[in-house]
Amino acid sequence: MDVLVQGALTSAVIALVALGFSLVYGVGGIVNLAHGSFFMIGAYSAYAMSETGAPLLVSAVVGVLAATLAGVLLERLVITPIRHQEVAVLIATLAVAILVQSGVQFFYGGLERQLPGFVSGAVTVFGVTLQQTRVLAGLVALVTIVTVLLVLTRTPTGRMVRAVAQDEEASRLIGVRPERVTLYVLAIGAGLAGLAGVLTAPYGVLTPTMWLLPLTQAFAIVILGGLGSIPGTVLASVVVGFLDRFVAFNVKDGDIKVGLVTVAVILATLVLRPQGFLGKVAR
């Protein structure tokens, strides 16, 4: 039961970060190594606002907006000029990630920071006692993901985004500007990652290196789920989330081995089914 409840919550938050990463790759063909930085920017911006005494909700909104704005700036200033040179995009976005880390370190030092939660205390769900902040994060993440999926599948805008992902040139021929769609998707993906940062900050810690784990998780999920596949991303997030909790609860010193087991699964995926779960089918 612990694994089920906690796995669901963990999966939802992981998926929030991975979804944006996957969408940006699917739509723009961009592997954005600065994606984890949006997670960090969201968390630190919310922290900075709450330090000024702003209400928590305002801080959280500012955190998400700051991450979104960072996404727009990244697209306009860094990615656009070099969009069609894949290696250059990789190196430039990695450089941005390191720059953001240095910036955070400069302003806040390496000291771990704490963001207060919207809620405190514990709650028992299906016999499992959990921190309320964690439950809230999981629920908000879940609702957001469902919303994003509905927008993608049920609205004209979502159809347009999927069209660009499936055939960029054909989308140009029906009057879509893929560059703009990429910008919007990157901004929204950044906002989603920022939201994940804001949501997890109350039960995690803020450090200048907090961008790396979400990025590597998103990377792993995208490999596992199939490159650019949205259903694959969601499915892989669930697998990684549950696996993470299953190992933590059922393996001796599982907490320490979680990363290794996840990596082992990814290795197995690459060897046995390099296209991932839904790699070639659903793109």
Add this chain to the structure above:
Amino acid sequence: MENVGLGVVAWVTTARGWYEGEHMLRKKWAVACTVVAMSALAACGESGGDVASDPTTGASAGASAAGSGETFKIGVFGPEQIPQGEDVRDGALLAAKELNAKGEGPQVEIVFCDSEAKPEKAIACITKFAQQDKVQAISGGFSSAETLAILDTVKRAKLPYVSAGAAAPDVVKGVDSTGPGKYIFRIGPVNSLNLAADMCLTVTTKLTKEGFSKFGILHEDAAFALPLVEFLNACLPNPSAATKGAIPAAVKGVELVGTEKHTPAATDFSAQFKSLKDKGADFVIEVNSTQVGIQLGKQWATLKPGFALGGINVSGQSSAYFDVTKAVGELNGPAGIVRAAVSEKTIPFFDAFMAEYKRDPLYNGAATYDGIYALHEAAARAGALDADTLVTELEKTDRVGVSGVEKFNEQHDVIYSATDPKAGLSLLYFQYQADGSKKIVYPESLADGNTYQAPPGVTLP
């Protein structure tokens, strides 16, 4: 760990990508994976990142020679980004300020170097001290990882080093007064085996009296913790044998039901809590020294897993800890310090530190403070600043420090005779009260009538 793993994955992907190479998509991902591999590996060695800092930050306490003529230059290093490292720096600066104000003996100049919690940076600090700053002695250091890393460099530099932030037994391994390790001293914290022995004593003689019988251990996967936990594992079931009779046999049977560990970066302890609870633990002994303790305490206080918590939680010594965690009933010891009359120096030190920096000191702030004093007293006694003379004088140290009467044994390791030397080990344990105050509960001689209270959600038989 997972960074390395991911790096491996990435390289395998790369290899596959280039090998199969027929598909542009895969090629693109091969490049992506290569870059991530590099970044993962890079970030692996760079947990703290680069921070712009002046290596001589805080070197303001120095002054031109007054009285004796020569300035005593002491290199101090620690990870400035975390409270543990700030205390190393500030404890040293406070000592220097006081000493220079008194004007007896040589003037002290502190040269601080930021080790960024990275062993390789700590080594670079020592090299810089020796070659560039030309210091006469070294103190500070936080974490056994960085302290153990610098020892060879210290031996080669032949500079007295008074360690003030590492509990691992190996810090003084092979040290004696004539060998190459003679420059190494430890003024605090107590060797982790002694800490472990003290915890074992407390558990078997004190906590059992409170009604606890089933103990679990939850420790950080860190250099200082491992020998400590190993010792506890042997000692709790059979304290008398493990301590060669230093601890009497337990009043009643103590059962060790399970041991769990967590990474220094862990944010979720629910799996460990559940495992220990399922095994029937009624008291969980925590052992951690980094910021991870904050989340641990917070989750314990929030989730109320049904067992009491206590042990070494260095973050838990900080004045901001309770505001974040609300960990009512958490027991903290034996590595901590509290504003209490442990020695005649304890309360004045606390008050001076509080006045200067507006926060409570951690254990290593006190230890570095004592380290600077011990070095200065040795220099003053000897009237010289050369390394061999300083070492000889340091060995004669017998002073009242913040944590008690400080002497070095033949391994240059500190022995506190804090309150009552005949009672053997008796370090401090305090418990967080509902109002956030820290009340000493053990040893009784310092407890001022306060007694251990079961935390919320825990019922004692």
Add this chain to the structure above:
Amino acid sequence: MSSTDRVLSVAGLKVSFGKAQVLDGIDLHVDRGECLAVVGPNGAGKTTLLRALSRLNESTSTSIEFDGKPLPDSAYATVMAGLVHCPERRRLFPGLTIRDNLELGARRLRKQPDTKAEDLERVFSLFPKLKERASQSAGTLSGGEQQQCAIGRSLMGRPTLLLLDEPTLGLSVGVKEAIIGSIQTIKDAGTTMLLVEQDVNFAFRCADRVIVLEHGQVAREGPTAQIAADPYVKQAYLGVA
């Protein structure tokens, strides 16, 4: 002939890929309601011509007038101006349903009064199979149905000029006939077309005029009957000695 009846007029269109001159000074025009077919061997530059016109490829030219104005430079603006390109190999969005594919074709009209429902009915009456399978994803269709869907998607944009690239490529004879029939229906309904086709017989059946493109240049140009009767064309393309 008034200028409004001339939908497209191209002068001196050149495209090069690196050192290869793929199109070397093409002049052509398309009049309103007309179907101009471009035929020629593989590699003559037929597809490149269409891609240059819809601004997917870089090109240079003396002038290109579209619907009385200079043709815009970007693919987006070209589509918005009414030049709709139905590309080679259909290029549907395979993960989207047929209805979604068709409705996306109406995107260029999004700022105008909504004609989507009406146009959708027209496409469905032209291609009844698509109506049956409207909520099936486009990737599951047969080749002929995909071609129908692609043409339907282009029609949804109410093109001023429809560029149609190889609509019968890879289709069996029966399916080809059906496509030819519907293209004729579309033409009869008044849609102006520039048709690129390898199957010369088919092209001749649909076209009012024909251009023969060889080595990036216009080799022959004229009304269909005249080109069909040309001895060179007969020999090279119709297999008649």
